[in-house]
Amino acid sequence: MDLNITQAEFGVRPPVSKPIPEFLLEVGEEGIRELISKHYDAIKQSDIYHLFPQDDAEFKQAKVNSADFFIQICGGPKYFNTNRGAPQMVGRHAPFRIDAKARITWLELYKPLLEELKDKGVTERSLYSFWRYLDIFSIWMINTPAKSNEI
Numbered sequence: 001m002d003l004n005i006t007q008a009e010f011g012v013r014p015p016v017s018k019p020i021p022e023f024l025l026e027v028g029e030e031g032i033r034e035l036i037s038k039h040y041d042a043i044k045q046s047d048i049y050h051l052f053p054q055d056d057a058e059f060k061q062a063k064v065n066s067a068d069f070f071i072q073i074c075g076g077p078k079y080f081n082t083n084r085g086a087p088q089m090v091g092r093h094a095p096f097r098i099d100a101k102a103r104i105t106w107l108e109l110y111k112p113l114l115e116e117l118k119d120k121g122v123t124e125r126s127l128y129s130f131w132r133y134l135d136i137f138s139i140w141m142i143n144t145p146a147k148s149n150e151i
Helices: 021-044 056-073 079-084 089-093 100-108 111-119 124-141
Strands: none
Touching (some): 021 111, 111 124
16 A cells, blocks of 8 residues: 655645545444554654653543544544534644654554554555545644754
8 A cells, every 4th residue: 555645845734635434434433543542652652752742641641532533533423522622733733843754753653554454454445535634634733844954
């Protein structure tokens, strides 16, 4: 499966499309929760961990919040809105210095997890739909220009 990462231009927010409904149907809510949990576990071992809660309880809650967001964005119940209010993700991420390099790391950590879902029978159409969302949505989170010697 070829999961390409779109080149991000700082300050440009391209249009983003939500994943197709089949993604949630194929993966299920618990599958999304597992996907997000594994992604966060990978983040904890990465060079972007400093962007995430360092307290174990807060980190665990961040997994829940993120899963709630992705379930909602994929067409499921509005868990995020119910528990945290409107997503407003650009604003929620504003306190963190997210550059293009951090975005790429964040995306790269998803790749093996999406391959696992493919191996479990999730269709490539659904996986690409979710990937396209992650790829473009993550551009919106970049709020710090890359250093001249990076990217």
